Amino acid sequence: MRQSSVRGDRSRRRREPDAQELGWDDGLYADGGLPPDAPGRPDTDGGVPPGDGGPSADDGHRKGGRPRRGKGRKVLRWTALSLAVLIVGGAGAGYWYYEHLNANLRKAPRSLSGDGLKKPDPNAFGQSPLNILLLGSDGRNSAENIKLGGARQDADRKPLADVQMLLHVSANRSNMSVISIPRDTRVTIPRCTDPKTHQVYPQTSAAINQSLQHGGPGCTLATWQELTGIYIDHFMMVDFSGVVSMADAIGGVPVCVDRNVYSHDSKGHGSGLRLTKGTHSVQGVQALQWLRTRYGFEDNTDIGRAKAQHMYMNSMVRQLKQGTKLTDPGKLRDLAEAATKSLTVDDGLDTVKKLYDLGGDLNRVPTKRITMVTMPWQYSSDESYVMPKPGDAESTFALLRNDTALDGKDKKKKPAPAPKPSMAKGALKVVVQNGTNSTVSGPVSGRAAVIQQRLAGLGYGAAATDTALTTQADTTITYGNKALRGDALALATSLGLPKGAVRESSSATGMRLVIGNDWRSGSAYPKASGAEKDADKAPDSADALNGEDSKACMKVNPQYSF
Numbered sequence: 001m002r003q004s005s006v007r008g009d010r011s012r013r014r015r016e017p018d019a020q021e022l023g024w025d026d027g028l029y030a031d032g033g034l035p036p037d038a039p040g041r042p043d044t045d046g047g048v049p050p051g052d053g054g055p056s057a058d059d060g061h062r063k064g065g066r067p068r069r070g071k072g073r074k075v076l077r078w079t080a081l082s083l084a085v086l087i088v089g090g091a092g093a094g095y096w097y098y099e100h101l102n103a104n105l106r107k108a109p110r111s112l113s114g115d116g117l118k119k120p121d122p123n124a125f126g127q128s129p130l131n132i133l134l135l136g137s138d139g140r141n142s143a144e145n146i147k148l149g150g151a152r153q154d155a156d157r158k159p160l161a162d163v164q165m166l167l168h169v170s171a172n173r174s175n176m177s178v179i180s181i182p183r184d185t186r187v188t189i190p191r192c193t194d195p196k197t198h199q200v201y202p203q204t205s206a207a208i209n210q211s212l213q214h215g216g217p218g219c220t221l222a223t224w225q226e227l228t229g230i231y232i233d234h235f236m237m238v239d240f241s242g243v244v245s246m247a248d249a250i251g252g253v254p255v256c257v258d259r260n261v262y263s264h265d266s267k268g269h270g271s272g273l274r275l276t277k278g279t280h281s282v283q284g285v286q287a288l289q290w291l292r293t294r295y296g297f298e299d300n301t302d303i304g305r306a307k308a309q310h311m312y313m314n315s316m317v318r319q320l321k322q323g324t325k326l327t328d329p330g331k332l333r334d335l336a337e338a339a340t341k342s343l344t345v346d347d348g349l350d351t352v353k354k355l356y357d358l359g360g361d362l363n364r365v366p367t368k369r370i371t372m373v374t375m376p377w378q379y380s381s382d383e384s385y386v387m388p389k390p391g392d393a394e395s396t397f398a399l400l401r402n403d404t405a406l407d408g409k410d411k412k413k414k415p416a417p418a419p420k421p422s423m424a425k426g427a428l429k430v431v432v433q434n435g436t437n438s439t440v441s442g443p444v445s446g447r448a449a450v451i452q453q454r455l456a457g458l459g460y461g462a463a464a465t466d467t468a469l470t471t472q473a474d475t476t477i478t479y480g481n482k483a484l485r486g487d488a489l490a491l492a493t494s495l496g497l498p499k500g501a502v503r504e505s506s507s508a509t510g511m512r513l514v515i516g517n518d519w520r521s522g523s524a525y526p527k528a529s530g531a532e533k534d535a536d537k538a539p540d541s542a543d544a545l546n547g548e549d550s551k552a553c554m555k556v557n558p559q560y561s562f
Contacts, residue, residue: 101352104340109347110235112192112215113222113439117231118470120401121478121505127171129403130361131230133221135237136163137212137344161212161220161237163291163309166230168400173361175369177406179396179542180309182302182377183209185386187227190439192219203440207385217344226440227388228397229473229517234349234358240288242342247287249335253316254281255290255308256553260562263289263296270295270560279553287312296560302386303374307543308554310372314547321367370547371407373538392539399535401473402500406544408537419486425459428487428511432465435472435514443469447515451495454523455513458494466512475516475525476501480508487511496525 122128137159162183169176184207191203194215201214211223217235225232238246247253256279263270273289273296275282282290291309298304340352349355376392379385388394399406421428432452437443448465455463475497479488488502488511519525538544545552 098352101336101340102350104337104343105350105352106344107347107350108216108344109195109218111222111225112195112218113190113226115437116222116439116471117225117229118435118472119231119233121503121507123171123403124482124504124506125172126506129171129400130169130358131232131234131400132167132169132358133217133224133232133235134163134165134167135161135212135217135220135235136243137161137237137239158213159239160209161217162209164208164220164224165309166224166228166232166400168230168403169361169365170405171403173364174366175371175405175407175409176362176365177400177538178310178313178370178372179375179400179406180306180373181208181224181227181375182306182386183207184302185375185377185388186380187211187223188440189214189219189223190226192222218346221346222439226438228400230397230400235346236349237344238342242338243288243291244284245338245342246335247282248284249332249338250283250316250319252281252283253287253312253319254279255312255315256280256551257556258553259556259558261293261296261554261556261560262562263293263560265295265560282312296557298555298557300557300559303377304554304557306374307545310374310545311552311554314367314370314372314545314549314552317370317547318367318550367547369405369407369409371405371538372545372547373406373542376539376541389541392541395535396538396542398474399538404536406538406542407546410536412536418489421487421490422483423487425490426461428460428462428491430455430460430463430491431510431512432463433468433470433512433514435470435475435516436520437469437471438517439471441517441520444520447520450523451513451515454495455491460491460494463513470514472514472516473518474501475514475519476503477511477513478503478505478508479511480505484511496527 120128160183164183165178165180167176167178186205187208189201189204189206189208189211192201192211192214193199194201195218196216199215201219208220208223208227211220217237221232221235224230255275257275257277259277261273261275263273271289271293273286273293290312292305293308294300294302294305297308336352345355349358373396376389376396377386378389380387396406404410432448432455434443434446434448436447448467452463452465477488477492477497479485479502482504485502485504489499491511491513492499492502
């Protein structure tokens with residue numbers, strides 16, 4: 001993932017994206033704001049999101065915050081967008097104020113593309129992982145957002161989701177993994193229906209940031225699910241002004257650059273970020289510039305910007321975990337107002353209380369078990385866009401689907417001898433279900449019957465089918481009674497499935513075999529290369545950053561140094 005300085009100019013050799021794709025790289029200074037060389041003016045790279053100025057737009061990725069509550073050692077809870085849960089602790093104005101904050105929140109449907117993926121069954125202890133999609137919008141829907149994001153001519157353009165990160169919290173809340181996807185990654189955007197206008201957007205292939213224009217964040221969530229096969233519980237989206245307000249309220253986050261940097265050139269490209277070599281505490285507009293900086297970091301692309309956003313988020317979490325921020329009730333209240341006014345959430349996170357409870361889950365994760373990565377990627381043949389890197393991208397997605405930490409630090413249990421089956425094959429009642437109901441490719445009819453017949457040929461005469469269609473990325477065997485583990489493992493072996501496909505679930509009433517989208521044809525399970533060895537950490541190409549790495553420093557592109 002690390003690019004050479006030669007590739008650094010690739011953004012100039014590659015086909016220049018059009019204005020729609022850029023989001024806020026064009027005309028940033030056309031709004032009559034600060035002059036191009038002003039240290040505090042927003043980056044031309046686009047607005048305010050993460051890369052060059054803020055959590056959305058051209059750079060965008062997001063940010064985090066967390067709340068304090070209680071006396072003595074108050075615990076700060078956070079979310080990657082610095083919003084959520086700071087809200088309740090310390091506001092202390094009673095029920096009317098709580099309702100006021102609830103009214104500030106903007107809500108939108110969770111998904112705009114049909115039923116989508118099935119939520120995975122809980123594990124044997126009744127626990128489920130939590131997946132939250134964090135989005136940064138580059139919309140210029142207010143005077144403040146136009147001022148911060150520039151490009152006044154884009155005021156009426158539908159916003160792009162230029163910052164996109166998936167936050168995965170493990171079922172036992174012991175670790176958290178965050179994966180970013182570059183905004184110009186070419187993906188399939190499924191058919192989506194705008195909940196307000198009822199306009200139907202047909203399925204298409206385009207940059208992933210354009211998914212937001214197909215009806216709202218619910219379409220971006222559906223696009224992520226289709227790409228990754230990961231069920232996503234919620235989304236949270238923030239705009240430019242929200243980033244600045246929350247960064248101000250937090251009071252400064254330490255960041256580091258390995259040489260002087262000024263994100264600005266003669267063509268007006270850049271976020272305006274100007275820092276000398278070393279560590280600085282950034283807040284407000286300067287924090288937005290850091291998050292939005294693309295021209296100036298590494299190879300001048302989204303890849304470097306994503307890393308800068310990861311560094312910022314990790315640093316903020318460390319600051320908040322130390323319990324040194326937001327002790328002033330007045331500042332907490334200001335942050336509560338800023339966060340709720342700038343936040344759009346799905347209809348399952350429609351109250352401050354729900355956001356606060358979510359913060360509790362996030363706060364349980366120790367900093368040393370937070371891992372941030374960028375989706376392994378490669379350029380298209382003409383270098384005009386980014387694509388998921390074959391093998392490595394899917395391996396990273398599979399780790400999250402299987403609730404495996406990206407840091408490779410999950411406790412490795414010595415494999416116990418496989419228990420023996422508790423009954424004869426012919427007596428084992430197995431329900432086979434078709435899980436190939438993809439929103440993009442559509443279902444493959446008859447899959448349950450095909451595999452049921454295969455099982456009958458293998459001696460599993462009591463196997464039956466469930467005619468209901470479902471959607472699942474991976475083929476799985478679930479069971480509820482521990483006594484059936486030996487039977488489930490024997491069944492997996494008979495079909496050539498990996499051991500990881502066998503899962504005990506507290507919600508299972510019997511044994512169920514769901515044929516996923518990884519097995520859409522044939523009666524023999526297609527073994528991918530190395531499938532028998534399940535990965536236990538993110539590949540090197542994901543460029544992982546640990547939450548406790550306080551020495552991380554952004555590499556500055558020499559063209560943007562002074």
